[in-house]
Structures are given as C-alpha cells and as structure tokens.
Amino acid sequence: MRHIISVLMENExxxxxxxxxxxxxxxxxxxSLTVAPTEDRSLSRLTLTTTGxxxxxxxxxxxxxxxVDVVKLVDLTEGxxxxxxxxxxxxxxxxxxxxxxxxxxxxxxxxxxxxxxxVFSIQLTGTSDKLxxxxxxxxxxxxxxxxxxxxxxxxxxxxxxxL
Amino acid sequence: xxxxSGGEALLRALHDEGVEVIFGYPGGAxxxxxxxxxxxxxxxxILVRHxxxxxxxxxxxxxxTGKPGVVLVTSGPGATNAITGIATxxxxxxxxxxxxxxxxxxxxxxxxxxxxxxxxxxxxxxxHSFMVQNPADIPLIVKKAFHIATTGRPGPVVxxxxxxxxxxKTKFDYEYPADVKMRSYTVPAKGHSGQIKKAVDVLxxxxxxxxxxxxxxxxxxxSALLTELARKLGxxxxxxxxxxxxxxxxxxxxxxxxxxxGTYEANMSMHYSDVLLAIGVRFDDRVTNxxxxxxxxxxxxxxxxxDPASISKTVVADVPxxxxxxxxxxEMLSQxxxxxxxxxxxxxxxxxxxxxxxxxxxxxxxxxxxDGKTIKPQEVIQAVHKITKGDAYVSSDVGQHQMFAAQxxxxxxxxxxxxxxxxxxxxxxxxxxxxxxxxxxxxxxVCITGEGSFQMNLQELAxxxxxxxPVKIICLNNRALGMVKQWQDMQYGGRYSHSTYEESxxxxxxxxxxxxxxxxRIEDKSELDEKLREAxxxxxxxxxxxxxxxxxxxxxxMAIKGGAMKDMILSKSERT
Numbered sequence: 075m076r077h078i079i080s081v082l083m084e085n086e087x088x089x090x091x092x093x094x095x096x097x098x099x100x101x102x103x104x105x106s107l108t109v110a111p112t113e114d115r116s117l118s119r120l121t122l123t124t125t126g127x128x129x130x131x132x133x134x135x136x137x138x139x140x141x142v143d144v145v146k147l148v149d150l151t152e153g154x155x156x157x158x159x160x161x162x163x164x165x166x167x168x169x170x171x172x173x174x175x176x177x178x179x180x181x182x183x184x185x186x187x188x189x190x191x192x193v194f195s196i197q198l199t200g201t202s203d204k205l206x207x208x209x210x211x212x213x214x215x216x217x218x219x220x221x222x223x224x225x226x227x228x229x230x231x232x233x234x235x236x237l
Numbered sequence: 238x239x240x241x242s243g244g245e246a247l248l249r250a251l252h253d254e255g256v257e258v259i260f261g262y263p264g265g266a267x268x269x270x271x272x273x274x275x276x277x278x279x280x281x282x283i284l285v286r287h288x289x290x291x292x293x294x295x296x297x298x299x300x301x302t303g304k305p306g307v308v309l310v311t312s313g314p315g316a317t318n319a320i321t322g323i324a325t326x327x328x329x330x331x332x333x334x335x336x337x338x339x340x341x342x343x344x345x346x347x348x349x350x351x352x353x354x355x356x357x358x359x360x361x362x363x364x365h366s367f368m369v370q371n372p373a374d375i376p377l378i379v380k381k382a383f384h385i386a387t388t389g390r391p392g393p394v395v396x397x398x399x400x401x402x403x404x405x406k407t408k409f410d411y412e413y414p415a416d417v418k419m420r421s422y423t424v425p426a427k428g429h430s431g432q433i434k435k436a437v438d439v440l441x442x443x444x445x446x447x448x449x450x451x452x453x454x455x456x457x458x459x460s461a462l463l464t465e466l467a468r469k470l471g472x473x474x475x476x477x478x479x480x481x482x483x484x485x486x487x488x489x490x491x492x493x494x495x496x497x498x499g500t501y502e503a504n505m506s507m508h509y510s511d512v513l514l515a516i517g518v519r520f521d522d523r524v525t526n527x528x529x530x531x532x533x534x535x536x537x538x539x540x541x542x543x544d545p546a547s548i549s550k551t552v553v554a555d556v557p558x559x560x561x562x563x564x565x566x567x568e569m570l571s572q573x574x575x576x577x578x579x580x581x582x583x584x585x586x587x588x589x590x591x592x593x594x595x596x597x598x599x600x601x602x603x604x605x606x607x608d609g610k611t612i613k614p615q616e617v618i619q620a621v622h623k624i625t626k627g628d629a630y631v632s633s634d635v636g637q638h639q640m641f642a643a644q645x646x647x648x649x650x651x652x653x654x655x656x657x658x659x660x661x662x663x664x665x666x667x668x669x670x671x672x673x674x675x676x677x678x679x680x681x682x683v684c685i686t687g688e689g690s691f692q693m694n695l696q697e698l699a700x701x702x703x704x705x706x707p708v709k710i711i712c713l714n715n716r717a718l719g720m721v722k723q724w725q726d727m728q729y730g731g732r733y734s735h736s737t738y739e740e741s742x743x744x745x746x747x748x749x750x751x752x753x754x755x756x757x758r759i760e761d762k763s764e765l766d767e768k769l770r771e772a773x774x775x776x777x778x779x780x781x782x783x784x785x786x787x788x789x790x791x792x793x794x795m796a797i798k799g800g801a802m803k804d805m806i807l808s809k810s811e812r813t
Binding site: 083084087088091092095099129132133136137139140142143144145237 | 356357360361366385421544545549
C-alpha cells in the first residue's frame, strides 16, 4: 500500500542524505520526495511516498525516527489528509490541437503559464492520480517534458505536525 | 575562560568528557591536533600501526570497560582504514567516537590530496556524524558526540574536522557544556508498566519458558538483574554469542550458547518453548536460522529492547517492551515480588526433566584424537580456561576458533568475552586484546585467534612492544581458513577453493621474536598444559603461542540451513 510520510528534521547539512541513505541501505523504496525549510528556519519538512505492507512501513517509520536529525514524523495516510503535487508540463500543439490542449487544461483546472507558436507550458496542481490523468488526457505523443514536485501533504482538521 | 585553538579545544573537551586514552595515527590533516596532544598530558595517545587496529583497540577498550572508545585518524586513507572498525562497532552497538581529519574547508570537494567524504562514506555505519565548521563549535559537538554514542542503543559517532578548524592561530573562548539537550534525540525512558505487567502474567503461566539474553544485557549493565530474575523464576537461560557472560556459564540454569553453533539443549529448548523472554537481543539470522517462519513455533514472544526498531524487525513480538534492560528488569522483579501469582512449578519440573534429557546428549563432548598426540582445538580452549581460572578477558577473531572459544571458555562475568559478532571481522581480536590490556594493565588479556585472522592485523605486535602490553595470543593453527574449509567440506564436495596456504605460512615464533616478543610452539598434546602454563607465567611479556591443531576438526553442533532451531548437525555422522 502507498504511504505518505511527512518528516520534520533539523535543517542541517547531511540530514537529507541520511534520510535518503536509510532507504537505499535498508532496501526500502522512495516513489517521490519533496523537501523545503518550514516557517521555523531551523526545521525542514520532508515528505515522501513509499509502498509496503504494515510491517515494512512500521520499520521505515521506526528507522526514520532513529535518525538523530529527525525530530518528528507522521504517516499522513493513517488518517484523513490532503495531498497535492505540482506539475509543470510542456506539450507540443499546433493548429487544431491548440484549442484541444487549452480545453483539456481548463477541465483539469490547470493554467497555461507560457506559450510559443508550437509549445504550451502548463501548470497543474492536484493529487498524483489527477496529474497522471491529465497526462493521459493530453496524449503522451504530444508531451515534451514533465517536471513534477512529488507529493506534499498535510492532515485534515485540527491535527498538526509541529514541535 | 581559556583562549584555545580548535586543536587544543578538542583535547581539552576529550579530557572534560573523561577520556583517558585515544588510539590513533597521525597524518597531514590532523597535525595541528597532534601538536596539541604533544603539549598536554591529560589524554594518553596510543600510536597503533594501522588505523583499522586503532578502531578495534578502542572497540575492545569500550567492550571491556563500558566506556566509549576514542579514535583519531587523518583524512583520506586514514579515515577509510578506520571504516571496517567503525562498521564492526556499529553492528555490535559499541560506544565509540571517531575523530577524523579533513582537508581544509576551502579544499573540500576539489579532490584534494588525501580527501575523502568521510561523513558520506561512514554514513550507513554510524549512529550519527558531525562535520565541524567553526572551531568554537568543537566543545558542543564533542559533548553531543559522546552523548549520542553512549546513550540509548550505543554506537559509533564520527566527528570530521577540516584542518583549518584546528589551526593554532585561531583561538576562541573555551567552555565545555555541562549537559546537552537535543530536541531530535531522546533516549527511551523506562519500559511501559502495562506491557511489563502483561509480560509478567505470561511468564507466570508459562509451562516451557526460556530466557534468551543477548549483548544488550551486557551493554545495558543488566547482568546482575537478569541473573536475579532467572534464579527467582527458576527458568532456563541461553545467551547469544554477543551475550556470553550476561548469565554465568557455570550456573545450572545456563544451557549454553544458542544458534548456529549453539548447544543441543539450548536450541531444543528454544524450539519447544511456549514462552520466550528475549532481552537485549535482535533475533539475528545466526540465531533464528534463515527461515523465521519455523522459529519457536509455539512460543509467546516477550521482547525487551532499548531500540524500538529492533522489535518485530525479523520475528514479531507478542509483548514488545521498549526500555533500558535495567529499568525493565527492575520493574519485572518488583511486579513479581508484589504479585500473588507464582510460577507453574509442576510444569516447570516436567520441562526441566526434558531439558536434562537433552543435556545428557553432551553435544560439546570432545572426541580426543586417536593417535593421542594431535591436539583438538577445543582442548586448547579448555586448557586456557583452566589455567586462567576462567577469569581472563578473552578476545577472538572470526572463524572456527571464535566458535570454539565461545562454546568452551565458559564466561561467568559480563564484558569478558570480546568478539565481533555482528560484522564478523577477521583481524579484530588482537587489537581488541591490546585495548583491553591498556584498560586493565594487571588483568590477563588473551586473544584466541587463528593463523588466518591473525595475519590481518599482525602489525600491532609493534604497538604492543612500544607500550609493553603483555597480551597472550593463542593461535589455533590449522593451516587453513577453517570455517571456510568446513563449509567447503559440507556444501562444496571438499573442494578447498582458496582456503589453504600451508606452504606459505610464516614461522610465527620467529615473527614474534622479530618484534621482540616471545613465541612458543605446541605440537603434541602431552605438552599442551605445560607450555600454556609457561606462556601465562610470563606476565610481563607478550607471548605468541602457536598451537598446531587438528585441521580436520569441524565446529558442531551446526544449524541445518533453512531448518528450525531443533534441526542440527551434531557431528560428521549425526543429525537431529
């Protein structure tokens, strides 16, 4: 099963490599990873998606917690949560295709953020599934380049991840 | 407040931390630090002959004393040479602080001379690491490093220091922090009382209980409490390779070591137990055998460990208890004392009758050689035990001799058996014995080794001469890599691929003498006792005892691969 784990860690050199290293060292996989400082500059928030059965996820969270740089973490998928991923996608579109691409972008509530005679650059935010669906709807043959941020997430309601 | 340079501050911080001895080897990137060493007399520095040996010596020192071992190496090859020793300490959870020099800050990342990304290279085998960026950070980083290395589940910590950070020209106000708090590092507190209560209930209703105790009991100084608990309950006890000495081997309730080369009675009792109290162990594959689904099929598993990640890692615990062994054992004892419940004496009697039957098999019986002259390796360990009255510090390398030492020495005290259990590092034993001898100058420090392992760190003969360390090296010389050969006998049709080298072995007696030590060779069983006594009588000398042993001997019992714990090969002709 897919899990989204959010980690608060010390914003220090080497911290990220310890997290990433842990995954390769213990043969866990990372499907996506995103990291940036929080409102408290001494902390970074790292969000990753991984897959595994319950025991594997338990081991992953235990080992993450063992890392000295890790202050706190939460498995967002354990409760109600909001997840978002941002994608910038560049597609080739000429002639009638241009209207088709614009319409599809509107349906998915994306925005065209740059264009030339033959190329659209589109920004889209949503769940990973939605981003996948958008690519499928456009048709892979016209896609030139995709840049996705990886999943970021937050719990619904009162629950917060902070010190 | 004193104005100190980074190099001076490092030495002062080590002293303030209570460090008495460090093991190291100088080089370009640490020359400022070595100059600071020269200018002080609080911290003793031991010059080894190879950085790997520095880490093993510090490791032996730590295992023997319970205090952290400290290592100082230069950048590049100095740092990478230390890696095997750091990994060895990591696998066995040994507290160690390794200080490595680094090229100057401005040179980092330029592939400078003797540059290695030590923090990166060591990352998977350290508990934590630091790269020092400012001299003034040294006191706090040293404080944190020792705190992390010695608390919770102990482990090695690396401090990488660029050369400019120790520059004698840059001084700062030195102050050593009295204590340290880290929001991201907390040590598990006492075990959960409710969980302990659950465990006690299970123990009280056990019909075929077994106590399985490991290195965590020794590291956590829990041996006395474990012994008290086991005696109070009257339950059988087994120790892992890392846990030998956690429970006295000469006690009637002790069934010997368990696992791959464990005794018949220990492994049978594990398999048929209905309640397993696992303390300070990690269900290593050398214990459980490769297929954990066959492990102790009827047992309710109570697992006590300070590291939550150890619990249910390989074998799922029914009652997990996270906490320091001492606090958990204390609470268990007090709950038992307060409880109206008693152990099931009747079932326990039946269980012990069964165990005694298994014990009668005498799986460690030694079959003397037919010619009466050839020495069996097990006989050497027994003789060493007799001569040292079972009270020596015994280190070992890795292979058959290690298993023989573990099986036949019979450790009654914790911290007496010093071996690389997790990583299985050949070359560990001799430098470790050196570290032990430095920590306990008047004690008997014995290294049980083989002619294969010994050659992996024999350069330390020079260090022992320089510091007058009278280590006793007992080499079970079978002219081959015995454990490899045993597996080749058992699984590869006796094809000894690169496990023999008889023609090229050095004359170890001359080798010892070349370094100014004493060498004694023993070839005939009739002289074993006398010559060993002679070796141990030379209390102020390092003695290398080269004992020619039967090269055909195998280590038994031996777990059958893929089987359960009850499945063992008992001799060349008998299996369970």
